[in-house]
Amino acid sequence: MNVYVESNFVLEIALHQEQVQSAEKILTLAKQGECQIFIPAFSLAEPFWTITQRGKERIESLNILIREQRNFSRSVKHKELAKLAGRIIEEIENIAFEEEGDLEDLVWDLIGQVNVLELGIPVLTGARDILLQLDLGMQDAIVLASILEHLENLQNRSESVFISRDRRDFGNPLIIQRLKNLDCTYISNFKDGLGFIQSSI
Numbered sequence: 536m537n538v539y540v541e542s543n544f545v546l547e548i549a550l551h552q553e554q555v556q557s558a559e560k561i562l563t564l565a566k567q568g569e570c571q572i573f574i575p576a577f578s579l580a581e582p583f584w585t586i587t588q589r590g591k592e593r594i595e596s597l598n599i600l601i602r603e604q605r606n607f608s609r610s611v612k613h614k615e616l617a618k619l620a621g622r623i624i625e626e627i628e629n630i631a632f633e634e635e636g637d638l639e640d641l642v643w644d645l646i647g648q649v650n651v652l653e654l655g656i657p658v659l660t661g662a663r664d665i666l667l668q669l670d671l672g673m674q675d676a677i678v679l680a681s682i683l684e685h686l687e688n689l690q691n692r693s694e695s696v697f698i699s700r701d702r703r704d705f706g707n708p709l710i711i712q713r714l715k716n717l718d719c720t721y722i723s724n725f726k727d728g729l730g731f732i733q734s735s736i
Contacts, residue, residue, distance in 0.1 A: 536571070536696065539698070542578040542581040544558055545645070547725060554725040557729040574650070575652045579645065586634050589634075661684050669710065683717070686717040695719035696728060696732065698723075700723060
């Protein structure tokens, strides 16, 4: 079975989000040869941008907490609260390093375990056409074009599934039908995706 995933598969595992166990089991099935995972090259780079942006937003919020912590530290009444705030600040500052490290380790692991769909001229051309036809941003258009281009050129087409939590964009009935025409099912969460894969192997 061919399993197509995108950036949120990477982030689900790297950030240990709520469906991480299902995503990790899908990856384990691929390592065991039960399925093949395909991911657009773009989707291995995009998570680094996402984490960087989250880090910038977190720093903005953290600066407010740092200012309040300094104010609390000047008050005899709030000394303990200042210490607690200091510990929270330190923990939050460490998260950025942990997330970047976990993401980098995961991407290197994925490169050796999954099939990376190249970002070439056919994909970019396909993305341009998708932009004209569907209400998608460029990033999602590139992801979809990568998957469609690969599906269209499969010599031995087997059952395929595209799993993405981005239902708002990829749950478009036109996209679902276009995938279906290429024997590919769209599933909007990793738990159901895992069940679909397990029932098909």
